Every structure is written in C-alpha cells, then in structure tokens.
Amino acid sequence: MKNPLLLKYRSWALVCISLTCIIGVLFLPAIPQLPGYHGLADDRSLLGIPNMLNILTNIPFTLVGIAGIRLLAKEHALNVLVELKACYYWFFTGIAGVGLGSIYYHSDPSNDTLLWDRLPMSIAFMSFFCIILGEYVSIKMAKSLSYPLLLVGAGSVLYWWLGEKQGHGDLRIYGLVQYLPLLLMPVILLIYPAKFSHGNRYWVFYGLYGLAKVFEIADLPIYQLLGFISGHSLKHLAAAAGCAVFLSQLITRKAH
Template identity: 40%
Template sequence: MRVENWRQGVLVAISLIAVLALSVAGRVAQDPGYHRFADSTTLFGLANFFNVVSNLPFIGVGAFGLWRAPRLAHAPARDAYRVLCMAVILVGFGSAYYHHVPGNATLLWDRLPMTVAFMALLTLLLEERVLERRKPGLLWLLVAVGASSAVYWALTESLGQGDLRPYILVQFLPVVLIPLIIALFPTGPSSNRLLLAALGLYGLAKLLETFDSRTLELTAVVSGHSLKHVAAAAAVLCIVRAIPTRA
C-alpha cells in the first residue's frame, strides 16, 4: 500500500472487521415488542397521530436538500447527494405509513429508504473527502447493498428466521466511519462541526427511542419515539448543510 493511501486502508480495515464480526455473530432476530410504542394517541381520525406527523421534518429536510443540489461545490458528489435527499423524503412517507399501522409488513417500507439514505451518505462522504477520483457505479452498488439488507430481513422474517445483521451493518457502519473520515480526511472546520453535530443528534435520537415511555411520562405530551424523528431529521439537516455550495 502506498504511504498516502494508509488512511483509506484504515477505513477498509474497519469495514472488514465489522463485516466479519457480524458474520460470525449469531442471527439477530427482530424484537417482538418493537411495534409497541408508548404513544398511541388518535387525533383527527389518525391513529398514532404524533408518531405519524413527527415524520414531516424528514420530508421538509429532504426537499430543502434537493433545492440546494444545483449549487453544490463538488459536482461529482451531486448524484449521491440527490439520492440521499430523495431517500430522506421517502423515509418521511415510509415511516409515517409504518407508524400508522405498525407491523413487520409496513416496517419494510420504513427501513428500505433508510438503508438507501445510509448508503448514499456513505458514498457522498467517500466522494467528498476520501476518493481521489469518482468511482462510477459506487453509489448504485452501495445503494443496492443497503436495499438488499432490508429486503433480506423481510424475507428471513417471513420464513420465521428473521435476521437483522445486514441491516445493522448498513445502519451503523456509516456512523462508525464518519468520525474516522472527519479525523483522517479533514476539510473546513464548519463542515466538520456540522457532521459531528449530526452524530450527536443521531445519538440523541437513539436515546429517545430507547426511553420512549419514560419521555412520555416526563413530558406528559410527547413520546421519545416522536422526538426521535425530530432529532434524526435535525441530524440530516446538519449533514445537508455540511456539504458546501458555491458562493
């Protein structure tokens, strides 16, 4: 390996370790209680109202990102950026659909666009910071891998052998790689701060998801899962703003 490529080697090594670790781990089944949320309020005839409408920020952030797309400073990254923004819009619709009628069948339409978004984000960061030249086909290869992870889970679930391992890899590998990319391939401090803020907001979203019921008890108004959607959309907004545009 050439000396100047050692940083790319670190990313490859971490990715391979993650793949191997999940490969040797046992099957990860879907928690049967996953679909039980703390808030089931019905308003205006809409079941699970707050868990549904709290997905609207995803649609707004995705639309804002698409509006910025023509002015991106790094033209080769535009395809990945656009796919990310379109996937985030679909996350808003897919997640709203799932939360209106929670179940494994509808959960696929929540997870499928999320996997596309995660892989588009990874491609975007690689093309923005890591790769010296754009790799044709990389975006669509990673998007196919991401989408396949959600479809694989749905198929195995339908056979009574649900396995979330590929989905877990697709969701969390970019989260692991982002701080490494920031450290190893730094650009402007503003962009770095926004990406770190996105990581922090994503962590907050996962905490709110974990403490769904407790948050509803504390606020008496809104559940942790509803706030999770808002925090996650704010994380995406930070990512969108982190990609520089032309002056």
C-alpha cells in the same frame, strides 16, 4: 499527510475496521425482529388516526428532503461535488421517503409497513456514506461504490423482510448498513482533510443522529417523564434536525 506510507496506513485503517465488523457480524447468530418492536410508548389517537404524534413528527423529514431536491436542481444553489451529484439526490430522496414511509408505518405498525420505512432509510444511509467518502477520501472510490452500496442497503432490508415472512428474520446485514458507516464516518472526519469549509457541521449531524438513537432506546421512560411526547417522536425530530443541518452546510460552505 503527504507521506505515501501514512496515506496507505490511513486507507488500511478503514479497511481493517470494515472487515473486522463484517466478519464479526457474520459470526453472530441471526438477529430477528424483537416481538415487541411495534409497541411504541405513545399510541394516542387524534381524529381517529392512531399514533398521531409519531406520524406528525415525520413531516420534517419530507420537508427537508423536498427542499434538498429542489435546491440541487438549481444551479449553484448548493456546494456539492458535481461527480457525486447523484448521491446527494439519492440522499435527499431517501430522506423524503423516510418521512413518507415512516408515516405509513406508524399508521399501522407491522413488519410489512416497516419495510417502507427502512427501504428509504437504507438509501439515505448508503448515499450519505458515499458523500462522506467522496468529500474526504476519494471521489473516484465513492462514485464506484455508490450504486453497489445502495443495492446492499436496499438488499439488507429485503433480506430481513423476506426472512420474517418465512419465520426466520435476520437483521445482521441491515445492522451493518446502519451502524458500520456510523463507526467509519468519525474516523474519516478525523484523519482525512475536508474539501469544503464548515466541516464541523458533520459533527453536529453525527451528534443529533446519536441523540436520536438515545431517544429511540428511551422511548417509554421519556414519555413517562414528559407526558406529552415520547422518545420515539423526539427521535424523528432530532434526526430530521441533523438532515437540516447538513442541508444548511451545503448552502453556506465553500470549497477549499
């Protein structure tokens, strides 16, 4: 797409989708945390530790996060945009934090412990979105938006948590942080050229994350069907597998 008019329309498509979602969400009533959110299907204990399988299935997050950080520290180990190296660090730090924060949450499920699960998750969401923006749309735009988006992500979690403390929690902004990038990323992948090879692995990442959300919704039915593992535990494994696919892409891809 070399035509300036087409380039302009391409950018405006992203702006229009974003504004439509933001305005639409702001017109919704406040969305509090569901009362039964912390009641997961599989609460079995092992060695006196409750929710043991939900805890153990978070370990892959931390392993992938640490591996990503270690490889980023080695020169030429990963093929990344140098200008956005901080975003890759933030992503893998967030993923490592998701594992630790989720372990903490599942050891004693409550809104207070969930805060430490969602904070690193919001960092991972926003940094990954900036990586996609930089690799497909504009490095300059991604760099300028990176820290504002990270602050919005963390702020959305704190806004929800503080609201819950006062009896009127609101997940609308956190929902935007999580789902608006999921809506925009496939559009970006379709209408912008990639700066690296193996771009198809982003679709694998996207598919595994979508599968993780299905597992999360079907937590109890999956546990009733399988008996040995719940949908929530499978959610952890699917999402961590998506992160591992992304890391493998960074190792093997080449710049165009």
